[in-house]
Amino acid sequence: MGLQRTRVRIELDTVIRDDQTMDRIKHTFKGTLAKKGRMTVITYREHLEEKQYVDTFMTITDDKINVKRTGTVSMNQAFIEQARTECVYTHPHGNMHMETFTTESSHEVTENGGKVVLVYEVKLNGQDSRQHELMLTYQEEE
Numbered sequence: 001m002g003l004q005r006t007r008v009r010i011e012l013d014t015v016i017r018d019d020q021t022m023d024r025i026k027h028t029f030k031g032t033l034a035k036k037g038r039m040t041v042i043t044y045r046e047h048l049e050e051k052q053y054v055d056t057f058m059t060i061t062d063d064k065i066n067v068k069r070t071g072t073v074s075m076n077q078a079f080i081e082q083a084r085t086e087c088v089y090t091h092p093h094g095n096m097h098m099e100t101f102t103t104e105s106s107h108e109v110t111e112n113g114g115k116v117v118l119v120y121e122v123k124l125n126g127q128d129s130r131q132h133e134l135m136l137t138y139q140e141e142e
Contacts, residue, residue: 006033008113008138010044017131033138038062040107042116042138048072058116058136060107065118079118081105089124099123113139 010029015022031044040060047053054071065079073091079102089098104119116136121129 004035007031007141008033008042009141010042011137013135013137015133018128030141031138033140040114042136045071060116065105065107065116079105079120096124097126099126101129113137 008031010031012025012027012029014025016025017023027046029044029046031042034041034043038061042058042060043056045053045055052072054069054073057066057068057070059066059068063080066077067079068076073089075087075089075098077087077098077100078085079100081102081104084099084101086097086099089096100120100122102118102120104117106115106117108115108117114137116134116138118132118134120132120134122132123129
């Protein structure tokens with residue numbers, strides 16, 4: 001079975017909570033959706049400051065969602081429901097150990113797009129955990 005690629009419009013909505021604060025970050029990107037068998041890959045580029053960017057590859061399979069980021073920052077994190085996973089988060093100021101516990105992960109496909117939901121806790125370098133809720137919706141472009 002061949003690889004099917006489609007251009008998509010992506011909306012990324014992330015909420016981060018700790019004991020005292022809540023931050024909400026919303027972004028819109030143009031990206032690509034690729035499907036092969038039971039695997040879906042969503043890719044997009046986030047432009048940061050001048051000449052800085054991060055490419056994101058979200059690979060979705062039946063048992064996990066993997067997020068790989070390369071560029072100004074990098075990481076390769078698996079999100080497996082009810083499991084603790086680890087990675088190294090690399091950015092211009094150094095490396096951080098990232099420990100993630102995923103409480104919810106889902107991928108819903110609609111007629112012309114879909115939605116990915118991740119709910120997880122993150123500890124960076126052993127600090128107190130913060131609750132993250134990520135919702136990525138994508139819509140095929142004409």
